[in-house]
Amino acid sequence: MTSMVAYIGVSLVLFTLGAIGVCIRRNAIVVFMCIEMMLNAVNLAFVAFSKLQGNLDGQVAVFFVMVIAAAESAVGLAIIISVFRSIVSVETTDAAQLKW
Amino acid sequence: MNALASFTPILAVSVGSLLYLVTGRALERRHRAASVAALLIAAAMVLLCRIPDSIGESEYGFVVNDFSRLFAMMACLGALLSVVSTAGAAEREGIGTINEYYFLLLTSLAGAMVMVFATDYLSLFIGVEVASLALYCLCGSRVSQRSGSEASMKYFLLGCFSSAFLLLGIAFWYGATGSLSMVVQDEVPYNTMVFLSFLMVLVGMAFKLGLAPFHLWVPDVYQGAPTSVTTFMSCIVKVAAFGALLKVLVLGYVYPQAWSMSSLWLLAALAMTVGNLAALQQRSVKRMLAYSSVAQAGYILVGTVATAYGADGIVASLYYLMSYCCMTIGAFAVLSAVGPDADDIAGLRGLAKRSPFLAGCMTLFFLGLAGLPPGLAGLMGKVLIFSEALSYHLYGLAILGVLNSALACAYYFRVPVAMYFQPGSSDEGRIPVTIAAVLAIGACALAVVLFGIFPEPLLAIAGKAAGTLVGR
Known part of the structure; x- marks a missing residue:
């Protein structure tokens, strides 16, 4: 049980770090990496809970999340490239044509 | 076989959307692409009326009943109206790739239908992602336009960020109840984990619905996306996210x-x-x-x-x-x-x-x-x-x-x-x-x-x- 707390703790720390990264970093690719870290933190939590609950549902969920993360990166990197083509930068602060 | 029946409306739209990828330029002439999309959506609506209600809890994480049927119907009707009203607008707006445009549009509709049918958090999450990933691309479908790709990047980054919160909420729910299903047999214990799970899922859903203070993407995306895409998403996203939110609230967090x-x-x-x-x-x-x-x-x-x-x-x-x-x-x-x-x-x-x-x-x-x-x-x-x-x-x-x-x-x-x-x-x-x-x-x-x-x-x-x- 104590080891379980450790797993969940690590997962939450990773998730929080990712969330902070999304909020403070300005480079779109770094922001995207932070989001991937959050997803993987959740994966860790799923696996730990799966062990705790004694069924495999959580581990199956991890596979689905991994596939979706892959799809997200395919789409996301394409979008970031298309932004780079038009403004020659991937800083989110430079993408400021649309505001208020 | 009966289990497959409840998937037919979604299959009609999602398998039908593959037509656009295999037919090449044949569909691009004279509103043909829009007519095919309208036909596919109409077929899905007919199937929606004909599929029988699921009996009890479906083990496939899919439940067809009056509630999910009504929401799926609304999503289909909204999509049909927007496809018909903007037929030809995509060309006028300078979206070069008409086939991909309709492919993504139908995929997104299929994702929205998965969202409203799902009674399982994993199916719900997949539905959310299928619908959103297609929409991210649609927003940036005017490749030459700066505002379009900018809107699509903001939508994408914020959308994935909120999906991570939704997913963490699902993980907590799983940790608390031991099941990924929204409907739990025994009483849900009210503890910190369920509370955190509720908050996280709510944040994820509020983002998709565009509720303040999670609305920052809404104006940029509505403005930056081509108007035909905005027509489509203004209805679909609201319907699907609201259906999912209601289900989560009433079935899950009683x-x-x-x-x-x-x-x-x-x-x-x-x-x-x-x-x-x-x-x-x-x-x-x-x-x-x-x-x-x-x-x-x-x-x-x-x-x-x-x-x-x-x-x-x-x-x-x-x-x-x-x-x-x-x-x-x-x-x-x-x-x-x-x-x-x-x-x-x-x-x-x-x-x-x-x-x-x-x-x-x-x-x-x-x-x-x-x-x-x-x-x-x-x-x-x-x-x-x-x-x-x-x-x-x-x-x-x-x-x-x-x-x-x-x-x-x-x-x-x-x-x-x-x-x-x-x-x-x-x-x-x-x-x-x-x-x-x-x-x-x-x-x-x-x-x-x-x-x-x-x-x-x-x-x-x-x-x-x-x-x-x-x-x-």
Whole structure:
């Protein structure tokens, strides 16, 4: 049980770090990496809970999340490239044509 | 075999969308692509009517009942109206890849249907992602336009960020109950884990619905995306996310708990106020409608807060959602018909002379959004929502809602005034409108008026759907 707390703790720390990264970093690719870290933190939590609950549902969920993360990166990197083509930068602060 | 039957509407749309990828340029000529999309969606609607209700809990994480069928129907109808009304608009707006455009549009509809059928958090999450990933691409489908790719990047980053929160909420739910299903057999223990799970799922869903303070993507995406895409997403996203939210609240986190009530209360109040205040300052019509959609999502949520006490709140929310979809699709379809770049309010000046039909319909939609006659559906929806709130002693929300509706008139009137009373530049001739667009916009306008005069059939349908959801 104590080891379980450790797993969940690590997962939450990773998730929080990712969330902070999304909020403070300005480079779109770094922001995207932070989001991937959050997803993987959740994966860790799923696996730990799966062990705790004694069924495999959580581990199956991890596979689905991994596939979706892959799809997200395919789409996301394409979008970031298309932004780079038009403004020659991937800083989110430079993408400021649309505001208020 | 019977299990597969419930998937047929989704299969019709998703497998049908592959047509666009294999046929090459054959579909690109003369509205053929739009007609095929409309046919596929119509097929899905027919299948939706024909599939039998699932008996008990389906082990596939999919449940067909009156509730999910109504939401899927609304999503399909919205998609059909937007596809018909914007047929040919994609070419005009400079979206070079028509096949991919319709492929993504149908994929996104399939994802939305998965969202409303799912009773399993994993299916729900996959539905959310399928619908959103396709929409991220659609927003940036004008590759040459800077604003489009910018909107699509913001939507993508914020969307994935919120999905991570949704997923963490699902993980906590799994940790607390040991199952990924929304429906749990034994009593849900109310502990910190369930509370955190509720908050995280709510954040994820509030983002998809565009509720303040998670609405930051809404104006940028609505404005930056091509108008035909905005027409589509303004309805689909709201319907699917709202269906999913209701299911999660009622089936999963069995209402009412003091903390779940107060968080929803806060979200509704913030969304109404922030949306309306921000919309007051907009010069761009698309941006104004985007902020107005934030506020309208707040009104819809007021009905959901009242849901804590019974099915009547859901009925009011559902009615409002249906009438809102007609109005928002209509308004964006008119913008799309006026021209690819009709965005600034100055561009609509003198529209009454250039196209009386478009101007008349647009006025009707804006009056409906403001909740004034003859846009009676909007008025009826507001009356229903606020009377529900009052009857359950949610006085604060009701007063805030009525004040907000009055405030909103200030900006809703600006567009009709520009169309009728301000002269446009004289060199612009009449606007050619396709028959398909006339049909779709006319249908929306008719619905806005008729839903208000004869609300009983709609209320009966909504009542049946709400009954199935709550009765389980």
